[in-house]
Amino acid sequence: MAAVQVIRSEWTKIRSVASTVWTLSLAVVVTVALGMLISALSRSQFDRMPARERLNFDPTVVSFAGMTLGQLAMIVFGVLVVSNEYSTGMIRTSLAAVPQRATFLFSKIAVAAALALAVGMATSFAAFFLGQSLLGSHRTEIGDPGVLRAVIGGGLYMTLIAMFSMGVASMLRSPMLSLGILMPFFFLISNILGNVDATKKIGRFLPDQAGSRIMQVVPRVDDDTPYGPWGGLGIMGLWVVAALTGGYILLKKRDA
């Protein structure tokens, strides 16, 4: 079985359902629009901020503020790509057509990840430039040190979030269950764990906390994070690998 065939087939699958279009466009629109809104607000509120916040002010991060919500759309995309196969029963047809389960799963993930990467990069750059244009004098430039890394990192972050969701969905199969776990986790629990002192040290090893480190350009005062921007992304990458491995092992073992 040529993987190329399967990749073509998965591409047809992904482009022929409506959910792909609406989840990805939602990710773009929410991330960019919210980033612009926060950027505009920050500009007008900058003078009233406490000194400490002004010191930590990171214009790149501000323009990525929409990603907190935008990543949820990416999660929905990742979950639906995989779990739709199960919820519709299509999985039996698919596995009958492609019995090599590794080829099947990784072709699917490759196609979806490539699409997420393209959309994520576009989103990240759009959010950055549009956000900066609204920050006025507080803006930063793409040529400044670390900024390009942060913008590319933003695109990679969105891709990895989608891939992590695919891994989780291939373990859990049900779209409702997967979304029911992933959405509150990334929207609430991770934030809480990362902000409460007692759990902070563990919280920052969670995929989104570690991964989002790459989008920071201005180092925080009294920052004791034990990893750098790429290190953080690497930690997120390990989470993704773990989720996908788990998904693959279960798919291999399970009856369809």
Added chain:
Amino acid sequence: MIELEGLTKRYGEKVAVNNLTFSVRPGIVTGFLGPNGAGKSTTMRMILGLDHPTAGDVRIDGRHYDQLKDPLTYIGALLDAKAVHGGRSAFNHLLCLAQGNGIPTSRVHEVLDTVGLTAVARKKAKGFSLGMGQRLGIAGALLGDPRILMFDEPVNGLDPEGIHWIRTLMKSLAAQGRTVFVSSHLMSEMALTAEHLVVIGQGRLLADTTMADFIRQNSRSYVRIRTPQRERLLDVLHEAGITVVEAGGEALEVEGGKAEPIGELASRHGIVLHELSPQQASLEEAFMRLTAESVEYHAHSETASVPRDWGADWKGA
């Protein structure tokens, strides 16, 4: 050719399929029968490599399913008409199957045409009726132009023309030398379609035989005779040591016998016969007799005949 050897599937304590050994041969339609819960669907899923056998082996043309390159060109299956993403159009559904198996797009149009779905090819599958879904599933099975075809309850939801069409289709596929394996609950339909039968009950093989033998072995067969020279025939048959039973009207019945020797006897003695018809029970009767033990949900047949008393006390209220 599909070969099963000692195929077994356990779910925890429950044995769904127990040591099944049989093969499905090319050139004929083989029916796969069994009550609900007998393990038919599990067996079919194991043939397609969807479920892993607990023990035993199943091979397609000598190879395991996952060793087949472009499996849809070896074996096409209709398992569940609803195993389709409802948001995808019929065309795109078939296209992604075709692409995964190196089948050209032109073939997708052909099979859509074959099953009569060309006009709705661009419509989303969730708007399809059961019968249309079934046709789409059949299109998927035919897609790779495979030598082996497997259908699970293919006539579900089809109307009489559709039923007639699928029956003709399966027979023609077999006549072309393909292997056709079809499960159904409709005995009368099976009797018209299948030549060979594999019957399972509670996961075990109950029969693997031709249709004619199956009916012969599992039901009463007799020869019905009508003649204007009744007394003479009775004498002749008695002499020949053939036991005759008098049935209703003028008919006579010879239990378990063959029509040929009776015809020969009659003509030798110059007896005119107005009827000489071998009678056989239906496939349904034969099947019921064989599987009576292994049915999962028994309806109360006795209550069906006395429903008059149901709720007699409240009906007047």
Added chain:
Amino acid sequence: MIEAVGLTKRYGDKTAVYNLSFQVRPGAVTGFLGPNGSGKSTTMRMILGLDNPTSGTVTIGGYPYRKLPNAPRQVGALLDAKAVHGGRHARNHLLCLAQLSGIPERRVDEVLGVVGLQDVAKKRSKGFSLGMGQRLGIAAALLGDPQVLLFDEPVNGLDPEGILWVRNLMKALASEGRTVFVSSHLMSEMALTADHLIVIGRGQLLADMSVKDFISANSADFARVRTPDTEPQLREKLTSALTEAGGQVLPEQDGALRVMGLPLPRISDLAHDADVRLWELSPHQASLEEAYMRMTQGAVDYRSSIDQRAGLQQPLPPGAQPPMPVPGQGQPGWYAPPPPQQGGQPFTPPQGAAPAGPYGGPAAPGPYAPGAPAGGPNPYATPGNQAPAAPAAESSPQPSAAPVAAPAQTAAPADLTKPEDAR
């Protein structure tokens, strides 16, 4: 008693049911037949007051359904087995229905027992198989112990034991004097269950008669005759003798003869006169399916099925092409199934048989011969001769280089694009 008078239903321009008048009488199982899209479901929905007729009336026991006093106790219906809230227990589903119409709780357990679902009564119905859902639907129909019962495709998804049970149940209900109205696509099942038939096509009444009359009216009885296998010349001799006497003789696939137009004793005498010994002489009636096909397909010559089978039974050597049907002899070969959409043409003839129909050949499809597109591709196309170059042949070791003929090239689409309402 269900009575429809001039029942008509239009959806916009489309006429789903047109001027339908019939009666469904108590004490018999009445079968309701028709191709997909012929208006069966619409009619059933109007009987149950779910749809309003555009004109005409339909009454149950003299009342329109909506005016029927205590309707759930008078009429029970199984329309769609999946019309159940999936998260609810089977028993609770029935209990809701029972409470709505003041039926005691005890009755719920009774009907669960009747349909054999007592063991799964506390399970959520979304885990049910199609057959179990069907049983639950039947239980709901029986709940009010009604005098009038409507079933739409009741055996769908049931296993052979379930099918037998439903058949006996319906017969028992009818024998108690109830009115039983059943729609089904399974002709062989209908032949065993129904006493009376109502057949509709394109929303209009085609037949309203007993099963026996229906079969006799739409097909010919015949005799099966077999001569000794060892002496083929006897078969020839008998064939010519029978043909001379005015009978119509056709070969059957197993070597027997199908004789039409001669009574059995006459065949026996003719055989005796010709000095031919008989190994079989049995009376046969055509199947309900044959009769139904004949009626709904217009006057297409149905003999074709025999010829065709004979042709197909020949095992083909690898590489050989299936025999081409001869035009004009009415061999259906591959014909496309009828269009699956609503309001499809019920009269689609078999492709190859179109020219044999009385309503015009493929070049000028009349309203009853829409199967072949005007000037379209060869309607006699058989698999093989237009089969695709075996797909993926280069990339996969195809087990045979034969034109592994797909049932390609059929020509259904003509009628899909036609206006559905020819009236």
